[in-house]
Amino acid sequence: xxxxxxxxxxxxxxxxxxxxxxxxxxxxxxxxxxxxxxxxxxxxxxxxxxxxxxxxxxxxxxxxxxxxxxxxxxxxxxxxxxxxxxxxxxxxxxxxxxxxxxxxxxxxxxxxxxxxxxxxxxxxxxxxxxxxxxxxxxxxxxxxxxxxxxxxxxxxxxxxxxxxxxxxxxxxxxxxxxxxxxxxxxxxxxxxxxxxxxxxxxxxxxxxxxxxxxxxxxxxxxxxxxxxxxxxxxxxxxxxxxxxxxxxxxxxxxxxxxxxxxxxxxxxxxxxxxxxxxxxxxxxxxxxxxxxxxxxxxxxxxxx
Amino acid sequence: xxxxxxxxxxxxxxxxxxxxxxxxxxxxxxxxxxxxxxxxxxxxxxxxxxxxxxxxxxxxxxxxxxxxxxxxxxxxxxxxxxxxxxxxxxxxxxxxxxxxxxxxxxxxxxxxxxxxxxxxxxxxxxxxxxxxxxxxxxxxxxxxxxxxxxxxxxxxxxxxxxxxxxxxxxxxxxxxxxxxxxxxxxxxxxxxxxxxxxxxxxxxxxxxxxxxxxxxxxxxxxxxxxxxxxxxxxxxxxxxxxxxxxxxxxxxxxxxxxxxxxxxxxxxxxxxxxxxxxxxxxxxxxxxxxxxxxxxxxxxxxxxxxxxxxxxxxxxxxxxxxxxxxxxxxxxxxxxxxxxxxxxxxxxxxxxxxxxxxxxxxxxxxxxxxxxxxxxxxxxxxxxxxxxxxxxxxxxxxxxxxxxxxxxxxxxxxxxxxxxxxxxxxxxxxxxxxxxxxxxxxxxxxxxxxxxxxxxxxxxxxxxxxxxxxxxxxxxxxxxxxxxxxxxxxxxxxxxxxxxxxxxxxxxxxxxxxxxxxxxxxxxxxxxxxxxxxxxxxxxxxxxx
Numbered sequence: 001x002x003x004x005x006x007x008x009x010x011x012x013x014x015x016x017x018x019x020x021x022x023x024x025x026x027x028x029x030x031x032x033x034x035x036x037x038x039x040x041x042x043x044x045x046x047x048x049x050x051x052x053x054x055x056x057x058x059x060x061x062x063x064x065x066x067x068x069x070x071x072x073x074x075x076x077x078x079x080x081x082x083x084x085x086x087x088x089x090x091x092x093x094x095x096x097x098x099x100x101x102x103x104x105x106x107x108x109x110x111x112x113x114x115x116x117x118x119x120x121x122x123x124x125x126x127x128x129x130x131x132x133x134x135x136x137x138x139x140x141x142x143x144x145x146x147x148x149x150x151x152x153x154x155x156x157x158x159x160x161x162x163x164x165x166x167x168x169x170x171x172x173x174x175x176x177x178x179x180x181x182x183x184x185x186x187x188x189x190x191x192x193x194x195x196x197x198x199x200x201x202x203x204x205x206x207x208x209x210x211x212x213x214x215x216x217x218x219x220x221x222x223x224x225x226x227x228x229x230x231x232x233x234x235x236x237x238x239x240x241x242x243x244x245x246x247x248x249x250x251x252x253x254x255x256x257x258x259x260x261x262x263x264x265x266x267x268x269x270x271x272x273x274x275x276x277x278x279x280x281x282x283x284x285x286x287x288x289x290x291x292x293x294x295x296x297x298x299x300x301x302x303x304x
Numbered sequence: 305x306x307x308x309x310x311x312x313x314x315x316x317x318x319x320x321x322x323x324x325x326x327x328x329x330x331x332x333x334x335x336x337x338x339x340x341x342x343x344x345x346x347x348x349x350x351x352x353x354x355x356x357x358x359x360x361x362x363x364x365x366x367x368x369x370x371x372x373x374x375x376x377x378x379x380x381x382x383x384x385x386x387x388x389x390x391x392x393x394x395x396x397x398x399x400x401x402x403x404x405x406x407x408x409x410x411x412x413x414x415x416x417x418x419x420x421x422x423x424x425x426x427x428x429x430x431x432x433x434x435x436x437x438x439x440x441x442x443x444x445x446x447x448x449x450x451x452x453x454x455x456x457x458x459x460x461x462x463x464x465x466x467x468x469x470x471x472x473x474x475x476x477x478x479x480x481x482x483x484x485x486x487x488x489x490x491x492x493x494x495x496x497x498x499x500x501x502x503x504x505x506x507x508x509x510x511x512x513x514x515x516x517x518x519x520x521x522x523x524x525x526x527x528x529x530x531x532x533x534x535x536x537x538x539x540x541x542x543x544x545x546x547x548x549x550x551x552x553x554x555x556x557x558x559x560x561x562x563x564x565x566x567x568x569x570x571x572x573x574x575x576x577x578x579x580x581x582x583x584x585x586x587x588x589x590x591x592x593x594x595x596x597x598x599x600x601x602x603x604x605x606x607x608x609x610x611x612x613x614x615x616x617x618x619x620x621x622x623x624x625x626x627x628x629x630x631x632x633x634x635x636x637x638x639x640x641x642x643x644x645x646x647x648x649x650x651x652x653x654x655x656x657x658x659x660x661x662x663x664x665x666x667x668x669x670x671x672x673x674x675x676x677x678x679x680x681x682x683x684x685x686x687x688x689x690x691x692x693x694x695x696x697x698x699x700x701x702x703x704x705x706x707x708x709x710x711x712x713x714x715x716x717x718x719x720x721x722x723x724x725x726x727x728x729x730x731x732x733x734x735x736x737x738x739x740x741x742x743x744x745x746x747x748x749x750x751x752x753x754x755x756x757x758x759x760x761x762x763x764x765x766x767x768x769x770x771x772x773x774x775x776x777x778x779x780x781x782x783x784x785x786x787x788x789x790x791x792x793x794x795x796x797x798x799x800x801x802x803x804x805x806x807x808x809x810x811x812x813x814x815x816x817x818x819x820x821x822x823x824x825x826x827x828x829x830x831x832x833x834x835x836x837x838x839x840x841x842x843x844x845x846x847x848x849x
Contacts, residue, residue: 197692199649200683202669203647203680204703205677206702
């Protein structure tokens, strides 16, 4: 995206060698403590997603009614819930659900949004006459319809029709994010197809399909990773939110939102039941957003 | 001697470890125009900005003396600087579009200056703003005062910017490349505006790389290179009989009638006694017409309902093998539309272009594609014509794909072409954005040459470059043309450049050909009033050399 913005700068080479620019570059390169902390936390989370056994040998589903509602101790780091299940183990195993559903939702939104956005952006240029504009308009209105209601509300409607469950909740949250990617990809496509280098490629006798594959696609999709990285956190939050409402994975699955819901009744006497899942939801969202912003700064800096 | 507006002794400006202005000394008196001349990176703009305290937070400005309006500027506080800017010294920047706030009308822009410096009571501001717009030659100022920057043409925008710089009636106007992007007729108006200030006893500090403009208005010239003053003195003395080698090169690099058929970048001597090296001779086969356009028409729907813009109106021309046909005209004359029609990017409403006698614009794109390599294109802005993710090698290789080379052949060819345009093959793996403006335009020439085209369409190929870099690029094009017998369609608004490169010339106005013929006939014995007017607008002192 920034690539296109710098085209007016005809003397970037001498300018970038000025000390001001190199100072700014050095500043940008500096990895801040928050990025390191966020990176470590996300790395731990992802490890927990793949091999939760690494962190805890306790079965997250094993109930020990006698040990119900024990406060955090050396034996149970995060305490136990009403059925005596180890909350630490459940939080670690729960990462798999919360994180994976969040990632899947984002992936669905990215893929569908990119395809719709590309079709919308290209149709006006490639399909002659009114039909092209009609296709573009149709997708534009579709994005408007989807984004006209709040994302979580829309996801609730989808889940109500499709029924609760892991896949359905990922699809529901993904659909709500489609317009964001679709609009960005569409406008990028319009920009890139009007760029001089696309005109030049035509002058070299390159076919339209090749121009799209070689020039348009790569230059359009550069904007996506940053957007997605920042959005994953929001998706995880949405997953937990819907699960809390009972629309996602069902008990006894240790999804963080489900755990929050389960602990609600006994929160007055056992704060740890809600505190630790809540802490992980919050920390994951913050950490992923911090990393997403860092990625954005890095890419902007590289292209500026 | 009249009042001293600016007195600078040994000004040095540094950014961190690198010093960009070294020991520069000069004065500007009331009623005097001093010109700072030099290329990009010569430190001329930084020097000018140090006079208004706008060199930026990272800069270190030192000087033995830096007196502005008789006050020591080195000790000024931020508040005092603010009063000085706009009040004592008005600043006009090159790019009026980015210098004007897109969300404010030009009237608001001017009123801000009036209010800041308490020039007139609030009630009189609007009236005053209209007066100012009228004084800089903007027609219908009552209407324009409520308009926004994007609603104005480039010339009007630049004049509006000047009006805002003049609003507080500053004793000194600092104009940084005020005419660079403008057509000659508009340029002339701006120069006259600045000259009128001088007659009123105000001072002007003009920053420019255009020696012709400088010669027209400046009393004294300071030539800068790499942050140092290499030569200074009375304008006539410096430009008429330059002492320093660099000044001579700058003067010799200006394309004009006198430089036809010779190298621009290899001349020595003064403006009067230039020793020029002839270019290799070029063969024009007048009987072998390679490109013919007959009766081209193109109409665009205008933004205003019902209005149509007849961008190209009955344009016909022929281009022979090895010939250079110049197309001149001001912005909006339709010259770029003609180029796009020839390139097969815009479909003409009527008329056709034939290449080598075969149909071209009447073909469908699919039929045209296999023979596309006969026709290549060099645009004004090379950077935007390169895919931002691609290296130089890939950029050049793209245009050779039609030749069906293997990857290693394509690489060899790209390397050979880089050598041909005078670039190091080490640049192959670089990204174009890390190259300088001149290097980029060379890469774009290499790319255009790659498929061995018969015709190259050049749309303002050197307009964005410094005069010495422009000289190198034009020399390179001429050499290659002599070598390959390529025909050039050369589109430009710069009459000097067109006179230098072209054999024949086509003058366009409002989409029509107003005059055409051999370049010397058209330039020395113009028939059409419009051509006469264009030529009369040219700054004269240097171009006559």
